[in-house]
Amino acid sequence: MKTKELVKISGQLNKAQEQIDAKLAKGEDELELDFSEATSVSVEGLEWLEELLLHAQSANSKVTFINVPPTIYKVFKVAHIDQFLQACGGPPVSGPVC
Amino acid sequence: MVTTLQEQDTTITDSVANLTRQARLAAAVFTQYSQEQVDKIVKAMAVAAIENAHIFAQAACEETRMGVVEDKILKNLVASEYLHNQIKNKKTVGIIREFPEDNMVEIAEPMGVILAIVPVTNPTSTVIFKSIVAAKTRNSIIFSPHLMAANCSNLAAQVLYDAAIAAGAPKGFITWVQKSPRLRRETELMMVHPEVDLIFATGGTNMVRAAYSSGKPALGVGAGNTPVYVHKSTNISSAAMDIIISKTFDNGTECPSEQTLIIDNEILPALIAEFKRLNCHICTEEETAKITDIIRDPKTGGINYKLVGQSAKTIADQAGMNVPSDTKILLCELKGDIRQHKLAIEKLMPVLGFVGVNSVDEGINRSLDINYAGGTGHTSGIFSNDDDVVERFATAINTGRVIVNSPTSMGGLGGLYNNLNTTLSFGCGTGGGNITTDNVGIQNLINYKRVPKRKNFILTFQTTKDIYINPGSIEHLRNVKTKSAFIVTYGSAAERGHLSMILERLPSDCRVNVFSQVGVEPNWGTISRGIEQMRGSQPDTIIALGGGSVLDAAKIMRLFYDFPELKVKEVAFNFLDFRHRMNEFPRELPTQMVAIPTTSGTGSEVTPFAVFTDEETNRKISLIDECLLPNIAIIDANLTKSLPPQVTADTAVDALTHALEALVSILATDYTDGLALEAMRLIFEALPECMKNGANIVARHKLHNAACLAGMAIGNASVGINHGLAHSLGARFDISHGRANGVFLLTTIGFNAGIPRKFLPHSAYTEYVADKKYARAARFLDFATQKDGTTTQDLVAALKRGVYDLLVSVGQPTSIEELGITEEQLELAIPSLIEATFSDMSSRTNPRLPMILEIQELFQKAWPKPVRP
Numbered sequence: 030m031k032t033k034e035l036v037k038i039s040g041q042l043n044k045a046q047e048q049i050d051a052k053l054a055k056g057e058d059e060l061e062l063d064f065s066e067a068t069s070v071s072v073e074g075l076e077w078l079e080e081l082l083l084h085a086q087s088a089n090s091k092v093t094f095i096n097v098p099p100t101i102y103k104v105f106k107v108a109h110i111d112q113f114l115q116a117c118g119g120p121p122v123s124g125p126v127c
Numbered sequence: 128m129v130t131t132l133q134e135q136d137t138t139i140t141d142s143v144a145n146l147t148r149q150a151r152l153a154a155a156v157f158t159q160y161s162q163e164q165v166d167k168i169v170k171a172m173a174v175a176a177i178e179n180a181h182i183f184a185q186a187a188c189e190e191t192r193m194g195v196v197e198d199k200i201l202k203n204l205v206a207s208e209y210l211h212n213q214i215k216n217k218k219t220v221g222i223i224r225e226f227p228e229d230n231m232v233e234i235a236e237p238m239g240v241i242l243a244i245v246p247v248t249n250p251t252s253t254v255i256f257k258s259i260v261a262a263k264t265r266n267s268i269i270f271s272p273h274l275m276a277a278n279c280s281n282l283a284a285q286v287l288y289d290a291a292i293a294a295g296a297p298k299g300f301i302t303w304v305q306k307s308p309r310l311r312r313e314t315e316l317m318m319v320h321p322e323v324d325l326i327f328a329t330g331g332t333n334m335v336r337a338a339y340s341s342g343k344p345a346l347g348v349g350a351g352n353t354p355v356y357v358h359k360s361t362n363i364s365s366a367a368m369d370i371i372i373s374k375t376f377d378n379g380t381e382c383p384s385e386q387t388l389i390i391d392n393e394i395l396p397a398l399i400a401e402f403k404r405l406n407c408h409i410c411t412e413e414e415t416a417k418i419t420d421i422i423r424d425p426k427t428g429g430i431n432y433k434l435v436g437q438s439a440k441t442i443a444d445q446a447g448m449n450v451p452s453d454t455k456i457l458l459c460e461l462k463g464d465i466r467q468h469k470l471a472i473e474k475l476m477p478v479l480g481f482v483g484v485n486s487v488d489e490g491i492n493r494s495l496d497i498n499y500a501g502g503t504g505h506t507s508g509i510f511s512n513d514d515d516v517v518e519r520f521a522t523a524i525n526t527g528r529v530i531v532n533s534p535t536s537m538g539g540l541g542g543l544y545n546n547l548n549t550t551l552s553f554g555c556g557t558g559g560g561n562i563t564t565d566n567v568g569i570q571n572l573i574n575y576k577r578v579p580k581r582k583n584f585i586l587t588f589q590t591t592k593d594i595y596i597n598p599g600s601i602e603h604l605r606n607v608k609t610k611s612a613f614i615v616t617y618g619s620a621a622e623r624g625h626l627s628m629i630l631e632r633l634p635s636d637c638r639v640n641v642f643s644q645v646g647v648e649p650n651w652g653t654i655s656r657g658i659e660q661m662r663g664s665q666p667d668t669i670i671a672l673g674g675g676s677v678l679d680a681a682k683i684m685r686l687f688y689d690f691p692e693l694k695v696k697e698v699a700f701n702f703l704d705f706r707h708r709m710n711e712f713p714r715e716l717p718t719q720m721v722a723i724p725t726t727s728g729t730g731s732e733v734t735p736f737a738v739f740t741d742e743e744t745n746r747k748i749s750l751i752d753e754c755l756l757p758n759i760a761i762i763d764a765n766l767t768k769s770l771p772p773q774v775t776a777d778t779a780v781d782a783l784t785h786a787l788e789a790l791v792s793i794l795a796t797d798y799t800d801g802l803a804l805e806a807m808r809l810i811f812e813a814l815p816e817c818m819k820n821g822a823n824i825v826a827r828h829k830l831h832n833a834a835c836l837a838g839m840a841i842g843n844a845s846v847g848i849n850h851g852l853a854h855s856l857g858a859r860f861d862i863s864h865g866r867a868n869g870v871f872l873l874t875t876i877g878f879n880a881g882i883p884r885k886f887l888p889h890s891a892y893t894e895y896v897a898d899k900k901y902a903r904a905a906r907f908l909d910f911a912t913q914k915d916g917t918t919t920q921d922l923v924a925a926l927k928r929g930v931y932d933l934l935v936s937v938g939q940p941t942s943i944e945e946l947g948i949t950e951e952q953l954e955l956a957i958p959s960l961i962e963a964t965f966s967d968m969s970s971r972t973n974p975r976l977p978m979i980l981e982i983q984e985l986f987q988k989a990w991p992k993p994v995r996p
Contacts, residue, residue: 069159072152072298100159107239108155109322 033059039066042074053081058090062116065096070104075113082112092116139309139316146269147322149299150240153267154324156297157237160265162220168294169211169263175290176207176255176283183251183286186279191247193436198377202252202540202551209542210259210549214569219264223573230583236574237265239324242317244338246330248380248436248475249551250276253329254283256551258301262291264572269323270303271314273330277306318343325572329552339560346567348552349559351382352473352502353535354494356520357398358487358511359391361532366510367401370479373534375455379476380436383506383528383539383553386473387461387480389493395483399458407456408439410448415459417446418478419469430473439477466496473501487516491523498524504558508535527556527564541566584891588798589753590839591722591733591760598828601763604632604670607721611638613666615657615681617645617673617725623769625672625725640664642684645673647863649680650742651695657684662691668719671757674778675729675864678722682737682755689716699748712752722757725766727830728778728865730785730838732760747858749968756842762835764827772818775830776937777865779814782806782834783930784868788847789840791879791900792972793892799844800900802836804907809833811908811933818937847973848964849875852985855963859956862946869939870946872930873996874988876901880923883975897974901926927996943990953990957983 036049052060070078085092094116097105105113114120176183184199218224224233243257254270261268272280281303288301304313317323318341326345328338335347357366374385390398403409410418422442424431434442439457443450450457461468461480470480484490498507507526511517521529530538533545541547548566556564565571595603612633620626620643633639642657661669661684669688671681687693690713698712722732731737737750767775786806789799813829820826852875853867880898902922905911910925934941943953961982964970970977977985 070156072149072156075152075156103158104155106155107158108152 033061035061035063037063037066041069041071042067042078043069043071044073045077045080049081050084053084053088053090053092056088056090060085060090060092062092062094063096064094064098064101067098067101070101075104075108075110079110079112082116086112093118135309139313142304142309143313143316143320146302146304147240147317147320149302150267150269151322153297153300154237154239154265157265157267157300160220160297162218164295165220165263165265166215168291168296169259170215171290171294172259172262172287173207173211175286176203176259179283179286180204180207183255183279183283186282187251187276190279191250191276191436193248194377194380195375199252202249202377203255205540205542205549206252206256206551207259210256210568213542213549214260214263217263217569219569219573223575229579230581231577231579234576234578235264236576238572238574239266240322241266241268241572242314242323242326242343243268243270244314244326244328244330244334245270245272245276245280247273247276248377248382249329250280251283253551254280255287256549257327258284258287258291260569260572262296262300263569266325266572267297267300267302268327269317270301271310271317272303272306274306274310277304277310281306327552327567327572335560346552346554346563346571347559347561348382348567349504349555349561350473350501351384351386351505351553351555352471352497352500353383353386353506353508353526354497354502354524355385355388355508355510355535356490356494357388357390357394358490358509358513358516359393360512360516361394361510362512363394363398364401366532367398367405369510369532369534371402371405371407371455373536373538374479375439375477376534376536378436378438379474379478381536381539382473382475383530384475384534384536385479385508386502387465387471387482387497389490389497390481390483391490392483392485395481399481402456402458405455406451406453407458408443408448408450408454410457410459412460412462414446414448414457415470417448418442418457418459421446422474422476422478423469423472430475435475437476442476442478465493466500471497471500487519491520494520494524498526502526504555504561504564505553506530506535506539508533508538525558527554528566539566582890584889586794586796586891588796588843589735589756590842591757593758594733594760594762594835596762596832596835598764598824600761601628601632601723601765603759603761604629604721605634607633607668607719607759609634609637609666609668609719611664611666612640612668612670613661613664614639614641614643614670614672615645615677615684616641616643616671617677618643620672620725623725625766628766629670629672629723638664640666645677645680647676648738648740648747649676650740652742654680654683654687654739657681658687661688666718668721670721670723671732672723672725674724674726675731675781678724678729678731678757679737679739681720681722682731682757683739683750685716685718685720686712686737686750686755689713689718695748698752699750712754714754716754719759720757721759721761723761723763723766724831724834726770726774726778727767727827727834728781730782730834730836730841732757732762733835733838734842736842746963747854751968760835762831764824764831767827767831768822768824770821772821772938775817775821776814776939777863778834779810779817779830779865779937780869780872780934780939781865782830782837783810783933784849784853784865784872785837785841785846786810786833787872787876787904787930788849788969788973789837789844790904791897791974792844792847793887793889793974794972795844795900799840802840803844804904806833806837806840807904808908809836811929814933815936845972846969847875848878848970848975848977848985850969851964851967851973851977852960852982852989854967854969855960856943856986858963859960860946860948860952866940866946869934870941870943871985871989872934873927873941873993874985876923876927876930878977878981878985879973879975880920881975884978884981885976887971887974887976892974895974898923905929924996931993931995942992943986944992948990950990953986957986960986
């Protein structure tokens, strides 16, 4: 039986979120990160998200992003990191897309 | 440690990947920043640069062994303090410009990741400048320094980055390539890296060319070769000082600095004497030859870079000349043809050429010689107190900057001597192989998103000012103030008694001339004769008495009588935009015009249209402008009582077509809708009665008013495809306008009531409502019987049936076949009919854009006699 946990990201995402890392480490099958209350994301936040997605992949877990505000969704687009867009439900892309 | 080539390649690739990834993430994060956050970061960076200006300058001079510390400090301050002053209040986030008149705004979008090439001549000031403009525009920037200046450039980058991070900038938004033998290779890889969005190249020609060849968008600079014309009107001592300031600035490393002076011979001795007094050395012919030998690289033919930024004394020593140690500039006269002279090139050192000239023309031509010897698009200068000379010089010369009465090097930098944008990167336009002639800055590092809101098409309602509308209103002529009237009318106006009705009512002291040669569809020859006669009689009032042809002819005669310099071809051509027409008409016509229609059809007395036939091309030419509107219209039905039934029906069907087409026009408004509907009601009510009893003045009155109301409707909403079809058919087969209109009515109503294959694009037309409007007309005209349904389609069919019944009841043809045209004749004519219809102005306000095949179908469908809908 797969489990799915919803976690909210609030305010500025500017560092690693250890409680979320811990959930993943506990072996949750699916994590849903709700960005509805997130206001912005920093480079450090992006780096942590990327790492989280890599860990999830290696642990055979799934992390999805939901309710991503346009400003943050645009950051994901400009960052050209496939995993972010896939976590938002998008298809895999290769390389920068104009 | 020894590394293999493969290991070196891996290292370079890793380094490039790391730098571009940092920059990419930072660029992404930067998109979220507000103007306030950005301005805080920019200020912190500028302050850090100001505080470290001295350290940076010293580091640059020590590492590059070029230039002057004191001048490099000034450059660093210009690139920080002056730049900050210029851009601190500029908007670079969100809406950056508004254009209320155009209903448009511009929103800034960062460009992303910039690869910045830094030159050896300005290694720290360029880094300061580019870092600050990148931050201001929310871009991340990767610096590729010059190998000979990498340490000082990267020091400046580090200091500014630290200040920016402390002020909240995204991590990694400034990065740089470390000094190493692999620097050039790393730069080349980054130039083609997919994560680099823009190359901002300031440096040597080869590096700029490489940037442009990378396939990336690039901002580059061109080579300079600055000519400076010193006109005799200048203040000699002031010019000499400015030139010395400029040419010695950082030992001449600034590319906008003076390269050759073109001096009026009248002031040449005095200016040279002043240079000498201020410790410049005037070289002999022999010394000039020595300098020429050492400053040109014999291998490349270009400049000897070892002498770039060196002092005059050092250069003189190398040339084997003996000059005092405080010598500021070495001035070399360029004798002979300067186009061939080896010193007529860019010399980034305190060596300055000069040549004497005898006139302004010669001065400009010699300046052009220097300008086009490797400096197109860059910088030029002029010293003159004669504004005409300055303008002539600036018009002729091809440089992005024409510096007036100032040092060209500091003048080119902007901010110190003028209000040019402060820059360390001089766009040279196509002359220098660049995309811009700007002093490159924040404006070049933004993607501009234009947000135009839907154009507000201003609709208006204009018509003839005074309209007298009841039977007997011809009496108003007694009140018209005129001393000299010119009556334009038709041949039988006297016979029908119309002319005497006018003449009897004009003031007794009014001189009257009559032109009664206007027939059906007048041509330019007739109109010209009328104008000629008008000029002979010099009227203050033109009275047009007759049908639409007479009224139109009189309107055109009045226009060309009042404005004889106008040319028909200049005012008579088609247009798409009814509000901003290219044809320029006079605002108003001084001669008064009274229009008295004797038919109930065109409504020309209240429209801004006038049509005539061009006998050369046998095509109808339309003039359209509000100035053509008559001043007074007299709608007196007594003048239509004697109209034959056939003409009554023909002209009334024209008026009905006007009403139907104005109703569904893309320019229809509430104003024209009311007029169109009421015109239809009056026509359906009065036309059958007029046909039975032409003397029925009440019916005639209603029909006359209907034509005028429909005229006002088309005067503002225009007509549609039905008129386009009728114009081409009428002209091809010589069919009267009203009859030609009538045969298309059923097919065009059906055409417009259907779902268009193509909508006609117009900002004023927001919803396709032609079918609903026809339905509305059917309801208004009470056509729907109980048997009919109430859907839009049912009501459109009811309208078509009403139109059909009216045409049949008054003996009007309902098909092309009934006009006596065979199907074969029509088929043969169709190609030319299609062309004429498609280009007809009338079709341009029809709600449905007629496709060429559809026009063909409309002709073909209109041929057979229709079944009653």
